[in-house]
Amino acid sequence: MVESGAGPSSKRFKMASGGEGATHVGFIGGGNLARAITEGLLQADDKQKRFKIHASFATNGENYKKMQTLGVAVTTNNKDIVLSCDVIVLSVKPHQVLPVLEELRKIYQDIDENQLLVGGAPLPRNLRPLIVSVATSITIKQIEEKTEISWKMGRADMLGHLPVIRCLPTVASSVRAGVTVYTSGHFSTENDNKLFLDIFNSVGFTQDVPEQYIDGFTAFTGSGVAFMGLVMEALADGGVLVGIPRGMADKIAAYTMMSTAKIVIERGMKPHEIRTSVASPGGTTIHGLKVMEDAGVRGGVMGAVQRGTERAKELRPPS
Numbered sequence: 001m002v003e004s005g006a007g008p009s010s011k012r013f014k015m016a017s018g019g020e021g022a023t024h025v026g027f028i029g030g031g032n033l034a035r036a037i038t039e040g041l042l043q044a045d046d047k048q049k050r051f052k053i054h055a056s057f058a059t060n061g062e063n064y065k066k067m068q069t070l071g072v073a074v075t076t077n078n079k080d081i082v083l084s085c086d087v088i089v090l091s092v093k094p095h096q097v098l099p100v101l102e103e104l105r106k107i108y109q110d111i112d113e114n115q116l117l118v119g120g121a122p123l124p125r126n127l128r129p130l131i132v133s134v135a136t137s138i139t140i141k142q143i144e145e146k147t148e149i150s151w152k153m154g155r156a157d158m159l160g161h162l163p164v165i166r167c168l169p170t171v172a173s174s175v176r177a178g179v180t181v182y183t184s185g186h187f188s189t190e191n192d193n194k195l196f197l198d199i200f201n202s203v204g205f206t207q208d209v210p211e212q213y214i215d216g217f218t219a220f221t222g223s224g225v226a227f228m229g230l231v232m233e234a235l236a237d238g239g240v241l242v243g244i245p246r247g248m249a250d251k252i253a254a255y256t257m258m259s260t261a262k263i264v265i266e267r268g269m270k271p272h273e274i275r276t277s278v279a280s281p282g283g284t285t286i287h288g289l290k291v292m293e294d295a296g297v298r299g300g301v302m303g304a305v306q307r308g309t310e311r312a313k314e315l316r317p318p319s
């Protein structure tokens with residue numbers, strides 16, 4: 001056995017940055033989140049074609065067809081992803097991650113030299129992909145326990161850990177406005193991190209965070225998109241309640257949300273400063289805010305983040 005250790009995969013990284021060919025990104029699980037990331041990546045990569053996207057599915061149902069329409073190489077066999085991708089994105093539901101990793105381990109163990117040959121020539125892919133997990137609740141430790149694998153490289157038997165990065169993106173990746181928090185595993189190198197950032201910076205904002213915060217971020221930002229969607233919907237409903245036509249109310253509610261966020265991001269104003277600047281004494285805003293406080297909107301949103309975080313912990317399967 002040759003101990004491969006955690007050395008950088010120089011061939012894979014050269015392919016990502018040196019323009020020798022596309023980086024092959026394979027989603028295991030091609031549902032809502034994988035599709036959002038794919039849509040963002042395709043927009044970012046319109047001209048350069050730096051990425052070739054693959055996805056595998058449990059069935060050839062709706063998700064499969066939608067990804068196929070986007071030009072993704074689709075399959076129902078996870079082995080196709082293992083054999084062809086530089087980056088494998090685990091994007092199945094949390095309870096499916098550990099069984100999928102078990103399957104991957106078996107795929108590696110079964111690879112023999114013949115499968116590394118395409119038309120008699122060695123497969124041009126590096127068989128030591130970067131594993132990126134977008135799955136809620138599954139820890140780096142749980143993934144790394146399942147990704148110490150053995151595989152054959154040429155005549156050598158290799159044993160080592162695959163590099164792992166755990167992250168938590170949002171569906172806003174589809175419009176390249178996603179927020180992706182991430183933690184690198186023990187075996188990922190600087191090159192692995194660069195490759196990861198090359199992909200996820202293309203679809204929005206990234207932030208390196210300690211892993212202990214990821215369950216919180218799952219609810220805070222991953223689910224947060226849905227929480228803010230509910231607030232936006234309620235704002236639009238309020239508009240309709242006072243007689244504004246539905247289409248106009250929906251559109252202006254979205255712009256109102258966006259403009260509030262832009263003041264914070266671009267001007268550095270704190271949300272309470274915005275409130276103070278808008279609420280004139282005895283005016284419409286302070287009367288409306290009183291109703292919101294009486295209804296417990298603030299506590300409701302805080303409670304949603306807290307409950308979502310607890311749920312992320314409950315969903316963690318035993319190793």
Ligand SMILES: NC(=O)C1=CN([C@@H]2O[C@H](COP(=O)(O)OP(=O)(O)OC[C@H]3O[C@@H](n4cnc5c(N)ncnc54)[C@H](OP(=O)(O)O)[C@@H]3O)[C@@H](O)[C@H]2O)C=CC1
Nearest residue numbers: 029030031032033057058059063091092093094135136222
């Ligand atoms: N949606 C979101 O906003 C976010 C989701 N996440 C996390 O991302 C992960 C994916 O979520 P989401 O996209 O919403 O889930 P979906 O249910 O939309 O997609 C899951 C996908 O996994 C496929 N699948 C199931 N079993 C297998 C298998 N054994 N091999 C290959 N593919 C399989 C399904 O195939 P088929 O299409 O045939 O059913 C489906 O395409 C989850 O862990 C979730 O917690 C994280 C942040 C945000």
Ligand SMILES: O=C(O)[C@@H]1CCC=N1
Nearest residue numbers: 136218219221222223
């Ligand atoms: O609801 C869920 O489970 C996932 C995690 C974050 C957003 N959606």
